[in-house]
Amino acid sequence: GENVEQHPSTLSVQEGDSAVIKCTYSDSASNYFPWYKQELGKGPQLIIDIRSNVGEKKDQRIAVTLNKTAKHFSLHITETQPEDSAVYFCAANRNSGGSNYKLTFGKGTLLTVNP
């Protein structure tokens, strides 16, 4: 089955700096890679996703890059703000028709943005 590794487990940055979180996956057939943000006391919220037919996707201050050859993908947050502080999860999935429901998650990264 799929295995997703996420690093680092904790990340502390100064407000205004950039933050990068990296994930690797094992199943070369995986083709959908979402990122979730989980604030304290809330469920995970989808913030950005990428499919394997593109290498990069941006949405304002956040971007995701995908390297299919190396089987890794990264979340980039620029101009970080204190409200970006949360736990971030990456995930991978193979949308291939059959049993395509399973999102395999990384263990999460606790991001702290210091004012």
Add this chain to the structure above:
Amino acid sequence: ETGVTQTPRHLVMGMTNKKSLKCEQHLGHNAMYWYKQSAKKPLELMFVYSLEERVENNSVPSRFSPECPNSSHLFLHLHTLQPEDSALYLCASSPARLNNEQFFGPGTRLTVL
């Protein structure tokens, strides 16, 4: 807050109790999920329902019993739980079989005494 709601938000129960968690999605999605979230572990998928049919059951102990009466509602019935079952239980939904964008509810924080 998303279009997925969960009740109760917090639950404390003894090992001999029977309780149920409820999830409702207002997004018109066709698939619903139960996840378990424990500290320092990745989210664990427990059950998946698609159009009210269970399509995945990840070797979850029988003391957890899911029910999906329609595509908008999902329940998790609990009985004779163990302290190690204490965790955040998350419900999610996704639009369709080939679209796996999952939207999560806020979760139920369960404590088993």
